[in-house]
Amino acid sequence: MMLRNWLAKTLSARAPAASEAALSVAAVSRRALSPAALSPAALVLLLASCGSPPEPGVPQPPPAPSPPLPPVAESELRPVAAFASLAEGPTRSQALFSEMARVLLHPRCVNCHVQGESPAQGDYLELHDPPVVRGEEGRGVVGMECSTCHQDRNLQLSRVPGAVGWRLPPAEMAWEGKSPAELCAQLKDPARNGQRGLAELIEHSRRDALVAWGWQPGFDRRPPPGTQAEFAALVAAWVESGAACPDSSVPAPPAAAQTAAWSTP
Numbered sequence: 001m002m003l004r005n006w007l008a009k010t011l012s013a014r015a016p017a018a019s020e021a022a023l024s025v026a027a028v029s030r031r032a033l034s035p036a037a038l039s040p041a042a043l044v045l046l047l048a049s050c051g052s053p054p055e056p057g058v059p060q061p062p063p064a065p066s067p068p069l070p071p072v073a074e075s076e077l078r079p080v081a082a083f084a085s086l087a088e089g090p091t092r093s094q095a096l097f098s099e100m101a102r103v104l105l106h107p108r109c110v111n112c113h114v115q116g117e118s119p120a121q122g123d124y125l126e127l128h129d130p131p132v133v134r135g136e137e138g139r140g141v142v143g144m145e146c147s148t149c150h151q152d153r154n155l156q157l158s159r160v161p162g163a164v165g166w167r168l169p170p171a172e173m174a175w176e177g178k179s180p181a182e183l184c185a186q187l188k189d190p191a192r193n194g195q196r197g198l199a200e201l202i203e204h205s206r207r208d209a210l211v212a213w214g215w216q217p218g219f220d221r222r223p224p225p226g227t228q229a230e231f232a233a234l235v236a237a238w239v240e241s242g243a244a245c246p247d248s249s250v251p252a253p254p255a256a257a258q259t260a261a262w263s264t265p
């Protein structure tokens with residue numbers, strides 16, 4: 001029974017990663033051909049030119065491409081300033097969310113924001129060892145409470161990670177296997193975000209002890225990219241830009257970390 005659970009867990013943890021990669025590849029190649037690849041400015045140009053077809057032989061200006069974002073290392077986040085090159089509006093907002101998603105969907109966060117009854121560990125969402133279950137309020141069950149092992153700080157010798165209030169989030173806050181578009185819709189849905197407004201989301205990102213732990217995970221655990229302050233600044237900029245969600249057919253901007261975190265088996 002336990003083995004079956006473990007297998008199901010492992011498979012379900014890996015399948016979305018593979019399909020995510022496939023989806024991105026498909027989306028990239030589709031994008032090259034589809035009108036979705038055209039920037040709003042190019043669409044306006046196109047529509048405007050519908051009425052008066054261009055004179056044959058007159059050279060037409062190429063459609064204005066949206067400026068690409070600067071490349072970023074796997075361990076870093078693009079600062080808010082890097083998004084200034086995108087026109088104000090949904091495109092910039094969507095790009096900001098995709099950058100936030102590099103943190104939100106990182107294993108340090110998803111190991112707690114799991115589907116199902118048990119936390120995960122490591123970089124590939126392995127089932128927590130020893131087996132534990134969420135219990136009431138996410139704090140485990142009598143005899144196997146999180147606080148039996150997890151303290152309010154990381155423990156060096158036993159390798160047990162810890163922070164104040166260590167527990168699983170409620171099941172409706174599961175992010176495991178979600179695309180950036182799905183995750184975005186969920187974060188804005190009061191029924192699935194703990195009745196938080198967007199201002200509270202910024203505050204949680206900036207100050208919460210469990211979020212902070214992600215960047216102080218102890219031992220050889222890999223932190224999410226950037227810093228907590230940079231992450232919170234992205235969340236604030238996303239909210240300010242209208243909190244638009246990425247289109248489900250549009251892949252997140254390419255960053256080494258994403259492919260590493262989402263598509264490596």
Ligand code: HEC
Nearest residue numbers: 108111112119121122132133139140144145146149167168
């Ligand atoms: C019997 C002790 C024990 C109990 C009880 C326990 N844990 Fe753990 N937990 C550990 C140990 C040890 C590790 C470190 C494993 C490693 O990294 O080798 C760990 C790791 C984790 C991690 C992985 C961190 C990461 O990103 O790799 C999470 C998440 C976690 N525990 C959550 C919980 C939650 C939530 C509960 C309560 C529902 C809980 N644990 C109960 C011992 C325990």
Ligand code: HEC
Nearest residue numbers: 104108109112166167168169187192193194196210211214
């Ligand atoms: C030890 C488990 C644990 C870890 C690790 C963890 N979280 Fe959470 N998270 C929680 C709990 C518990 C809640 C629910 C808190 C509440 O509602 O008061 C939560 C809620 C949240 C929320 C609010 C939910 C929403 O939909 O608005 C956000 C945002 C969040 N976490 C971000 C993160 C990020 C980013 C990371 C990684 C850097 C992370 N968390 C890592 C346990 C964890």
